[in-house]
Amino acid sequence: MNLPSKILEEAVEQLSSLPGVGKRSALRYALFLMNADEPKVRDLSEALLRLKTHLHHCRYCHNVSDTEVCPICSSEKRQKNIICVVENVQDVMAVENTQQYRGLYHVLGGVISPIDGIGVSDLEIASLIHRVQTGDPAPVEEVILALPTTMEGDTTNYYINKQLHPLGVKVTTLARGVAVGDSLEYADEITLGRSIMHRIPFES
Amino acid sequence: MNLPSKILEEAVEQLSSLPGVGKRSALRYALFLMNADEPKVRDLSEALLRLKTHLHHCRYCHNVSDTEVCPICSSEKRQKNIICVVENVQDVMAVENTQQYRGLYHVLGGVISPIDGIGVSDLEIASLIHRVQTGDPAPVEEVILALPTTMEGDTTNYYINKQLHPLGVKVTTLARGVAVGDSLEYADEITLGRSIMHRIPFES
Numbered sequence: 431m432n433l434p435s436k437i438l439e440e441a442v443e444q445l446s447s448l449p450g451v452g453k454r455s456a457l458r459y460a461l462f463l464m465n466a467d468e469p470k471v472r473d474l475s476e477a478l479l480r481l482k483t484h485l486h487h488c489r490y491c492h493n494v495s496d497t498e499v500c501p502i503c504s505s506e507k508r509q510k511n512i513i514c515v516v517e518n519v520q521d522v523m524a525v526e527n528t529q530q531y532r533g534l535y536h537v538l539g540g541v542i543s544p545i546d547g548i549g550v551s552d553l554e555i556a557s558l559i560h561r562v563q564t565g566d567p568a569p570v571e572e573v574i575l576a577l578p579t580t581m582e583g584d585t586t587n588y589y590i591n592k593q594l595h596p597l598g599v600k601v602t603t604l605a606r607g608v609a610v611g612d613s614l615e616y617a618d619e620i621t622l623g624r625s626i627m628h629r630i631p632f633e634s
Numbered sequence: 635m636n637l638p639s640k641i642l643e644e645a646v647e648q649l650s651s652l653p654g655v656g657k658r659s660a661l662r663y664a665l666f667l668m669n670a671d672e673p674k675v676r677d678l679s680e681a682l683l684r685l686k687t688h689l690h691h692c693r694y695c696h697n698v699s700d701t702e703v704c705p706i707c708s709s710e711k712r713q714k715n716i717i718c719v720v721e722n723v724q725d726v727m728a729v730e731n732t733q734q735y736r737g738l739y740h741v742l743g744g745v746i747s748p749i750d751g752i753g754v755s756d757l758e759i760a761s762l763i764h765r766v767q768t769g770d771p772a773p774v775e776e777v778i779l780a781l782p783t784t785m786e787g788d789t790t791n792y793y794i795n796k797q798l799h800p801l802g803v804k805v806t807t808l809a810r811g812v813a814v815g816d817s818l819e820y821a822d823e824i825t826l827g828r829s830i831m832h833r834i835p836f837e838s
Contacts (some may be wrong), residue, residue: 433727434705434723436700446680449663464698477647478648478679479679479709502638564670
């Protein structure tokens, strides 16, 4: 792309480094900002910088937080003896949106993936084991593994379970099955198979 | 969306004001930046701000430019007596990419659109007429109208032509027709009709 200005080119270059943003979209964003009011652009620019300078990870669950301990970990209303282990921040939000879970979380920041060069030491696994071992901030009775059902997720589940087993904590995983509202006809075999295998008593 | 942090929420809010960016994409961008290196985020933040603080519009053609007069208007190699009138900066880039045009440009910054509240005074039309009238920076012999073939584009063409007519300058418009490589079968009737009406001598 032949841009008429170095400043525009630099902005397009930077914007197109965002995930899923190509040069064309980046140019569209840059021209939009060029024509926007200056305070608006200043607000955006500062909001992005604050992501690096002011945003923390909770010292216990490693979820993003404005404070050293996140609102979930410090809430009096949460059940502190259950930890739900998830891959990333979006997964915490997904579980929170169900309003069905009142325990705490532990955000790994990824799953074990040798192909991508992500090993145990790149993830918050040691800190999870430490939480269970020391009972800091609260004694843990159950760890729910809510990682994706991929080869990498399964490997991570397996590794964490092996580490937790000697500590005598209960380890559970999410129920998998046909989604609510889905017809059996269109469910894949593995999902439907699991739904049958882990069938539950009918509630009347 | 229930975000775990005010700082993250602010960044998502700002990013989702970009054209075509929803909350989900904005969150993806924000989390990406949160995990990126600080100098990278600082570079992005500053590049965006520079779009407002350092970027100019060329005083003659109103294309974006790092300098008061853009490289095209100040180039010795361009044919200065022809002006191609376009809607926006992207259109200049599209014409430049053809490498078929050696004249100058005039960027209107939009087209006349009463529904969107865009009138003649919101566009760089007066400055175009002024360029032709005064011959500053160079006398003009031909104005090529390269605006979109929409109701708004046609209205703008009509208005500009009416203003330019008394000045005795030649006014032309782009040839419209079936695109190179397209089959007639799939061309729309209006385009194919124009291709036939404005047929040209066969070059052997």
